[in-house]
Amino acid sequence: MHPDLERVLIDTATLQNRVQALGTAIAQATVNAPELVLVGILKGSLIFMADLMRSIGREVCYDCIAVSSYGASTESSGVVRLNKDLDLDIAGKHVIIVEDIIDSGLTLKYVHDLLLRRNPAALEICALLNKPERRNVNVQVDYRGFDIPNEFVVGYGLDYAERYRNLPYIGVLSPRVYTH
Numbered sequence: 555m556h557p558d559l560e561r562v563l564i565d566t567a568t569l570q571n572r573v574q575a576l577g578t579a580i581a582q583a584t585v586n587a588p589e590l591v592l593v594g595i596l597k598g599s600l601i602f603m604a605d606l607m608r609s610i611g612r613e614v615c616y617d618c619i620a621v622s623s624y625g626a627s628t629e630s631s632g633v634v635r636l637n638k639d640l641d642l643d644i645a646g647k648h649v650i651i652v653e654d655i656i657d658s659g660l661t662l663k664y665v666h667d668l669l670l671r672r673n674p675a676a677l678e679i680c681a682l683l684n685k686p687e688r689r690n691v692n693v694q695v696d697y698r699g700f701d702i703p704n705e706f707v708v709g710y711g712l713d714y715a716e717r718y719r720n721l722p723y724i725g726v727l728s729p730r731v732y733t734h
């Protein structure tokens with residue numbers, strides 16, 4: 555375990571099993587959708603998205619949108635900044651937004667509202683982690699990996715100040731790392 559962590563919350567094997575199950579659920583739910591597009595919210599969702607798309611046993615396209623609101627903090631700034639928009643036209647397509655974590659819900663609400671205006675045939679949400687205790691904004695999650703407690707987590711794409719994204723598991727960051 556990385557020395558900056560308090561504990562491992564979700565180990566690699568548990569992550570892999572859950573991601574596989576999410577991929578199977580998405581494949582089953584979209585059998586009648588001719589064009590499926592995954593939209594990953596960078597940077598956090600990169601690793602989850604890469605694993606998820608390979609667990610969906612059907613043709614799928616993907617694109618990415620980059621937004622940020624945390625920076626080097628464990629609290630949302632409250633302002634979601636769009637760093638990169640989509641390249642694909644999603645009008646008439648079945649779109650699933652792929653997010654690593656829903657905390658306050660601000661990021662997902664921002665992206666969902668933005669993409670809804672582009673007239674997709676369907677717009678759903680797949681989130682690996684959900685922190686129900688922290689929710690400020692209501693968002694409906696269609697495919698959900700794990701509900702987690704109100705602690706700051708890193709790994710499997712998630713960062714604190716851009717660190718720890720490459721850990722192959724999800725861990726709780728020791729508060730001593732971010733409280734001075």
Ligand SMILES: O=P(O)(O)OC[C@H]1O[C@H](OP(=O)(O)OP(=O)(O)O)[C@H](O)[C@@H]1O
Binds near residue numbers: 624630
């Ligand atoms: O529900 P919320 O309170 O909005 O928090 C969730 C969002 O915050 C993080 O992104 P961040 O702003 O850290 O950007 P990053 O993905 O580049 O790390 C995370 O990856 C989610 O996208």
Ligand code: HPA
Binds near residue numbers: 705706712714
């Ligand atoms: O717990 C978290 N960890 C990393 N990034 C985050 N963005 C929102 N919540 C978190």
Ligand SMILES: [Mg+2]
Binds near residue numbers: 598624712
């Ligand atoms: Mg971040």
